[in-house]
Amino acid sequence: MKDVAAAAGVGLKTVSRVVNEESGVSPATAARVRTAIAELGFRRNDSARLLRTGSTASVGLVLEDIGDPFSSALSRGVEAVAREHGCLLFAGSSAEDPDRERALALALCARRVDGLLVVPAGGDHGYLLPETASGLAVVFLDRPGAGIEADAVLSDNAGGARAGTAHLIAHGHRRIGFVGDLPHIHTCAERLRGYREAMGTAGLPVDERWIATGPTDPVTVGRAVRRLLTDGPDGRAEPVTALFTANNRVTLAALRALAGLPARPAVVGFDDLELAALLSPGLTVVAQDPETLGRTAARLLFDRLGRDTSPPRRVELPTRLIVRGSGELPPA
Amino acid sequence: MKDVAAAAGVGLKTVSRVVNEESGVSPATAARVRTAIAELGFRRNDSARLLRTGSTASVGLVLEDIGDPFSSALSRGVEAVAREHGCLLFAGSSAEDPDRERALALALCARRVDGLLVVPAGGDHGYLLPETASGLAVVFLDRPGAGIEADAVLSDNAGGARAGTAHLIAHGHRRIGFVGDLPHIHTCAERLRGYREAMGTAGLPVDERWIATGPTDPVTVGRAVRRLLTDGPDGRAEPVTALFTANNRVTLAALRALAGLPARPAVVGFDDLELAALLSPGLTVVAQDPETLGRTAARLLFDRLGRDTSPPRRVELPTRLIVRGSGELPPA
DNA sequence: GCCGAGCCTGACAACGTTGTCCAGCGTCGT
């Protein structure tokens, strides 16, 4: 910029004015400056600009795995809103590891992002307190944060799971397996709660051995599914006749496992899948809308940046049962 | 930082040294500084730090749509490598719009990202010349850039399409439809080339009416698929007996359209889909590995940041034909 | 001809950090 000023024979501030299209520069001078800018290939350094002005025009997004379809749809919603506000997006994955979440979030804070959107992996977000105290806006996404007062945007996990389980019950199932993520994850816990509620409402007992939670890798899930479907013979439990799979990765892994088995249980999954309608029978799912989730959270975040200081809100988005057939298979 | 220095009764630079764990500070002083830091909830401002040091420890990623499974898998690869290098990731979508691509890329340049990874939407990237001249590293991803010398990491699009088409030919198909993206997109053009080559090698003529390119929305693709399968009656062309669908979105839309039709053509798709193996018949695909694509490109980028000034490279990653049955349906 | 208003313009400080350089002080070797 100094060079541009020298080349155009004007002061530093005049160049700044031209670059920012401020008023108060005569057309002739402006033209001279613009020529110099073009000749030197000058581009304003926004880091410096933002250091001076205080805002960074960027928001941070910490999610579980940027490569997961759910996370990426969520990012899309966030990005769309950020873009409307002229903000760039820092994105990073926590890999469901509290330490990584913390490190990532704090790195973003050190970069002085204007706002932070976090899909919590850890159970305590108190480490963000000093940051919010000094003006950072935080919104939690998909799961509530803990140890700090902040907005959260969630899906109606329990309600969705109730609806999905009830659908299976309505089609005659009495022994329904629940296959979920790690049990300490909020969404998994809520969905499990919904499952229990639906069973309870129908007056059905729940055998704890019908509930399988753990890592979502195909091997673990496959083993869980096989156990649920064959537990009868050794006299410990009746095998289940239907499965409620509590998120997209579990559903996927369960379907793969089922493809190798003779058994044909009814299945309802939480989260829609791209090809769900084309399977035969079509896969019945409880669909959330991750893009709207992201969009809503981002809106909330920007409201906060606009000095909205109302008490923290918790927004819950509805889920939708999409019936496609796989939940209607009768119990064997 | 000034406040911390005052609170600890030391100079500014000493605080800086403690924060950066530089040597030359006595343990006692360091402890005092650390106490002050904790009390004041101080966090180093990395924007300022990076302004001073010149590097920003961040890379920019411009892709087509952050919510698309292909893009998001790609991001995952990029993020993993960026993370290894202690870099944060700016991500944004071009929505296949050259102007948006340009605006986004330039915004990232203005932020002085250390490197830029771009999935080109536009046909000319000359606008990046001033940036590369002043030290920016650029790597193109999935498609080559134009109007500028830079590295590119691509899939073997033509080879993959050749293999996919040849697979259909091997199972007796002679009239094969090609359904693709917008024809000016490099990947689409290359895949079309591969398709033509495979047909040519087999001595089969290609009727231009078998080739449908355009937007990938379900309506357009659905119309194209129906046309390809029913063009016979009015005497203009024989309907095709097989489809080669040239990317994940087209494949998805085509499968949806086919579900509503009595016809049952053989299908081979470019790009793997999550549930492809569970359809019946299983969907045969030409799979690329977007995560490796992203990882490779990011590695290349960081090599360049490490002052690797060898001439621009073009890396081509192999594709893999995954046979699952849908390509083996005989011609009607 | 003088003065004030209004318009352009540029000098300067500041944002929060780090690199450079130098001063103070204690220790050690001769």
Place this chain on the structure above:
DNA sequence: ACGACGCTGGACAACGTTGTCAGGCTCGGC
């Protein structure tokens, strides 16, 4: 006892921009 050296700590400038403010110029009115 004296100089050299090592270690610790701090003053200052700089990164590239913007906000503040004051100065110079032109022009119109008296």
